[in-house]
Amino acid sequence: MWGGRFAEGPAAVMREINASIPFDKALWRQDVAGSKAHVAMLGAQGILSAEDVATIDAGLDAVAADYERDGVAEDLALEDIHMQTEARLAEKIGAAAGRLHTARSRNDQVATDFRLWVRDALSEIDAALGALQDALIDRAEEHADSVMPGFTHLQSAQPVTLGHHLMAYHEMIARDRSRFADARARLNECPLGSAALAGTGFPIDREATAAALGFDRPTRNSLDAVSDRDFALDYLMAATQCALHLSRLAEEFIIWASQPFGFVALSDQWSTGSSIMPQKRNPDAAELVRGHAGRIAGCMTALTMTMKGLPLAYSKDMQDDKPPVFEAHGLIGLSIAAMTGMVETATFRAPWMRAAAEAGFSTATDLADWLVREAGVPFREAHHVTGRAVKLAEERGIALDALPLDDLKQIDARIDERVYSVLSVDASVASRTSFGGTAPARVREAIAAARAVREGERR
Secondary structure (H helix, E strand, O other): OOOOOOOOOOOOHHHHHOHHHHHHHHHHHHEEEEEEEHHHHHHHHOOHHHHHHHHHHHHHHHHHHEEEEEEOOOOOOOOOOHHHHHHHHHHHHHHHHHOOOOOHHHHHHHHHHHHHHHHHHHHHHHHHHHHHHHHHHHHHHHHOOOOEEEEEEEEEEEEEEHHHHHHHHHHHHHHHHHHHHHHHHHOOOEEOOOOOOOOOOOOOOOOOOHOOOOOOOOOOOOHHHHHHHHHHHHHOOOHHHHHHHHHHHHHHHHHOOOOOOOOOOHHHOOOOOOOOOOOOOOOOOHHHHHHHHHHHHHHHHHHHHHHOOOOOOOOOHHHHHHHHHHHHHHHHHHHHHHHHHHHHHEOOOOOHHHHHHOOOOOOHHHHHHHHHHHHHHOHHHHHHHHHHHHHHHHHOOOOHHOHHHHHHHHHHHOHHHHHHEEEEOOHHHHHHOOOOOOOHHHHHHHHHHHHHHHHHHHH
16 A cells, blocks of 8 residues: 555554454445545546446446355454555456546545544434433333332432323433434534645545435535544444433332342342342342443543544544444443433332322421411421421421321411322422423423424434
């Protein structure tokens, strides 16, 4: 490839460290597509003859068929997928293959290929996240009225519904999808034609190649085009945020599946057993999703550090851009699929959830609110009164709504029998009717709105 300048070949270790074919062979489809668009443009501009264009195009189809059938050979001497494809093309069509590289460099070639790959990855992830949203919506609708304790600090706080809780994750996933969509919009500019760093003197048509490859436009600066990996970092940062959300849901499933909680039973499909303890049902899928979040964040950090401080334009460090993206994509795809399966097949134990909500004095805030609303008590004073009521109920080992009215009146004479209308967990959740609240009517509204969005996306 550069034999005219060098008298000796590379050392064995140099050959190994320099070669990227073991991982960038994953770009073969994008590499072929980019080459076909490039050669078509060269022909349309009169830079190559129609005969050469037809020969090269057919040869690329033949190379692609070989890759599809046999995979891509890892020939370290050919270094990367670009040289691999050119060498295979030369085997099929001879010297005409050498004309394919007219008016381009491996620098703009790999930048184009990688953008195409990431764009495809973004589409895959968006579809998978949409399926997870569907699962969350379905289960939320099923449990729009199922009362459970809402937590802060993992302590019972106020009663909510399981439907409301699951829809909170739907909102997180919606934000994840928006981040991936933003990343796709930013990356959709075509570097092809930027050549090594300065553009080319050939009369190319960059608009044509951009359109042929489905890009919105060509990149505006050749230096930036070949050295930019923001699109890969955007993907990794969005994937990291998404992995954090999946990890939080996984952690809740892990806690809920434990015997002290008993809120959920994961299906056999998403559980494992123990080699020594036959009673065990381990939430391993959820634990692996939780673990994958760390690895995905590590991939993001790795590429961030690779790109830190690199001068313009291309540097060989950037060859290490692809492994962390490929790894993160595999992990996030597995994580989404696993969480979707767990949500779809989990058995939620609504009676256990209700019992936990009733046992944790979770309606204390309702008592304080009632004092403010019905008796005109300042909230800080109402908070103190309620705290005394909770202390009495705790000492007696009963729920708040089991305290006799006379005892409540001894704490504060302004309390009357109407207070019992707000002290049950059902009354509590039903009262939370503010927009975005946990009242079952509000939860169903949120579910209907989410379904409408998904239906619009499918049209």
